[in-house]
Amino acid sequence: ANNQMRAVLEKIKLVAGTDSTTLILGESGTGKELVANAIHQNSARSHYPLIKVSCAALPETLLEAELFGHEKGAFTGALRQRRGRFELAHRGTLFLDEIGEISPVVQVKLLRVLQERQFERVGGNDKIDVDVRLVCATQKDLRKEVSQGRFREDLFYRLNVVHVVIPPLRQRQEDIMIIAEHVLKTCSGKMNKTLKGFSSVARELFLRYSFPGNVRELENMVERAVALGRDREAIQPSDLCGFQSCPYTGGVPQESCGFCSEGLTGQKREERPLTSLAAAREQFEREYIVSVLGRVEGNRTTASKILDISRKALWEKCKRYGIPSNRNGSDPDDEGE
Structure with missing residues (x-):
């Protein structure tokens, strides 16, 4: 791991030993959920549940019921009482992914739980005590969201007790081949294939590409290459991009190919006319x-x-x-x- 990731890993160890609310920041695909897993597994709560919720995947009404549960008859379709994720995570860790997407109504309720350590189910009046360590993640700039009135300032400070920033893959090039080789080994075993690693051209391509999708994109790319690669041969650029016709096989650049969109075609680029x-x-x-x-x-x-x-x-x-x-x-x- 490079120095930035070593600092992240060191911070995870320190944070895991506390009960502090933690905010994980990073672009999509950088591995925020893996960091949440690591914090939980290395904490005193590791013997209790780690419950995960994607806040972006549910509309406001459903997210509220998902987090806090609901009583029978609380709304149309509520045929029985249901415990929410806070209750399910009691004595463990609750991971809220994409926390920047929650509505003002849910923000108020979440703030109250953090302040009072208790809540009511949707449609209920009984107060329920809860002991949960909260870990949140977002790819949004929450300070900007606060300044633009979309996120409560008091909730932001409650969530941002400790923050862990995961650097994008393009800022830690020395990790690219380490991750790629690990995924290659794992996927080759699952697919029962024997491949001769990555060709020199493929390696060069990895180190020149910006990976806007970060580690997730790299993992998907290598898995695709293993699926398409020929047994006992090295992985080529065309295996990585997945296109049957590409500049590396003598074809034309593909509009939806990440390599082609960044001009990484293996061909000398035409000189552009001099301009301002x-x-x-x-x-x-x-x-x-x-x-x-x-x-x-x-x-x-x-x-x-x-x-x-x-x-x-x-x-x-x-x-x-x-x-x-x-x-x-x-x-x-x-x-x-």
């Missing part, structure tokens, strides 16, 4: 936005998070550069813009 810095910057910006949108299937909400700009700013740039909107309609928020 402003024009060159605009050309790069347009190409990069198109690349990111292609990688997230045109979803502008996801793209704006990766680019760290507002959706309005992304929409304006797309309009300025003539970048068409998503035709698949997978981003409903685009309607009416």
Whole structure:
């Protein structure tokens, strides 16, 4: 592990020995859930449950019932009493992933549980005491969310007692091949394949690529390569990208290929005409936005998070550069813009 990850691992050891509420920060795919697992497994609560909830996966009403449980008849479909995740995690750890997505109503209830260590089920009046260590994770900048009025400041300070920041994969290049070799060994065993590691071209590609999807993208890429790779041969770039026709096999660049979108085609790039810095910057910006949108299937909400700009700013740039909107309609928020 590089120095940044060594510091993260050291912090995990220190944090695990306490009961402090912990906030894990990092881009998508960096391994925030693995850090939560490590904190729980190395804590005094490891013999009790680690309960996980994805806050982004549920609408407000369902998330409230999921976290706090509900009484019979609390709402349509509540045919029996149900214990929530807080109760299930009693004496253990509750991991709330994508905490930045919770609504103001749930924020208030969560703040109250942290302050009073008790809550009521949805539709109930009885107070339930709970002893839970809370670990949260987000890829959002919660300070920015607070300043823009989308996240309660008092809750932010309650959650941010200790924070662990996981660096993106592009900032720890020395870890890339270590992870890749480990995944190769694991997947080869599962698929009963014998591969001769990675070719020199594939290794070079790994170290030049930015991995916007971080460790998750690397793992998926290697698993794909093992599935497509020929037994007793080294893994080639075309195995990693998964396209039958790509520049490494004599084909044309693929729009949705991460390597191609970053110009990593194994071919000498054509020299661009000399131009002003402003024009060159605009050309790069347009190409990069198109690349990111292609990688997230045109979803502008996801793209704006990766680019760290507002959706309005992304929409304006797309309009300025003539970048068409998503035709698949997978981003409903685009309607009416």
